[in-house]
Amino acid sequence: MSPTISPVLVFLLLSLHQSICSSAHDAASARSFSLCLAIHGVSNFSLPASPSYNTTLNFSIRNLRFTLPDVTRPAAIVLPGSKEDLQRAILCARNSSLAIRVRSGGHSYEGLSYTTENHVPFIVIDLMNLNRVRVDSVSATTWAEAGATLGELYYAVGRSSRSLAFSGGSCSTIGLGGVISGGGFGLLSRKFGLAADNVLDAVLVDPNGRVLDRSSMGEDIFWAICGGGGGSWGVVYAWKLRLVPVPHNVTVFIVDRTGPVEYVAGLVHWWQHVGPNLPDKFYLSVYFPTGSSDGNVSISFEGQVLGTKQQTLSVLSQNFPMLGVTESDLSEMSWVESTAKFANVGTVSDLSNRSPGTNSYTKSKSDYVKASISRHDMVEIVRYLSAGPPGSIILDPYGGAMARIGSGATPFPHRAGILYGIQYTVYWGQSDQARANEYIIWLRSFYTYMAPHVSKDPRGAYVNYLDLDLGGNNWTHPTGGSSMEAVARARSSWGAAYFGNNFNRLVSAKTTIDPSNVFNNAQSIPPLY
Structure with a gap:
């Protein structure tokens, strides 16, 4: 009589085999990525075996739900120090078949800037070293790199002029890359609109590593990056922002x-x-x-x-x-003193402290x-x-x-x-x-x-207060994976809640700038195939 093998045992053995193969593939992708970075002169990155890995990963995790053991961790964390480093990190990740997550301040309510769905292997591009702010008080504008925090921006503006301000939120450690991408409501918004309403230009590194400004990216893409949510379009390297007039006190x-x-x-x-x-x-x-x-x-x-x-x-x-x-x-x-008060920090100089x-x-x-x-x-x-x-x-x-x-x-x-x-x-x-x-x-x-x-048909929600209860994309691969059905699912759930009638235009912009869905997360805009 031939011995029988339990179907459950067969399933477990197959799962174990797939897990081992997947782990080996992920490790190979991570090695390929780190080698690519080294060849192209990018040295500031951490791998899971690096002494700095845990400190670098956890520094900007604001919600401790995403430090738990069941959360998938990145294969590498890159901290670009220049636009060129940023371009190389994007291209190396693509060449190594790794998904890309982009973190500015780490305040994503659902951790979407440093986690992934379905254990898809990924890397984090952390922008914290791209935090330079250059204020021109004569033209009342500023160029600010996307890794700067609101506090760093406010501090720079306050040092430049007592009569200028920026319309943003109250939390000083929020990154400009995220808050502006989602709109950016704040204490000055009833007077001057959202942070995104005060963007004059931007520098975007797209999925192919091209560097685009407002003119070269086109108005549809510029419109999309100013409030269409982070993690969908490429990486904003820097914003040109309109400063607004405020009284002496x-x-x-x-x-x-x-x-x-x-x-x-x-x-x-x-x-x-x-x-x-x-x-x-x-x-x-x-x-x-x-x-x-x-x-x-x-x-x-x-x-x-x-x-x-x-x-x-x-x-x-x-x-x-x-x-x-x-x-x-x-x-x-x-x-600027009022921003320190509402950020609950001790002094104006503390605005530039991004420690969590x-x-x-x-x-x-x-x-x-x-x-x-x-x-x-x-x-x-x-x-x-x-x-x-x-x-x-x-x-x-x-x-x-x-x-x-x-x-x-x-x-x-x-x-x-x-x-x-x-x-x-x-x-x-x-x-x-x-x-x-x-x-x-x-x-x-x-x-x-x-x-x-509250509001109905749709019941509205603010994309900077991400909420996965509204639904998600459920991507299973580092790139691609979109379809007409994926767009329809997104539109009928979180897409309508966050963006209302603007969702279809966002899908069109996504299809133009990132048809291969290189930049994705659980609630990124899906391209239309």
């Missing part, structure tokens, strides 16, 4: 309020009618931590005004008297609100939040310039008709790692609970 404040659910809900309910309708020079957001203490909940109103304390107090007293802002709540300082500080495990989602939520419903929302795990929601006011810029001016479509954006986040430390799934489930449940109150 701006007014800033953070007003904390604590009380019963009904009281706090009343403040938020009225804020909906105030924040999006204040004069353009006002930014007034809401920070709402989850949880409660002794039956009370807390909330913070954070503001920046391009004007004096007296002007600020007059407008807020008239439009938001129940907030009870007093002159002692207000401070006047230079714009304390990181945590996080998961985030986003929404847009087009119609004010009723007071009754706001009470129930606040009550829901009061029972939540560690986390927060942030409400960012739109209106002003955000409503005047057309929805197709850049790929970022969330313009006229948006009252405010919402960012939802839960976070935890190592000691709570066993409860991570519980916290994420709560976040998803709250997101579902909010559905009746």
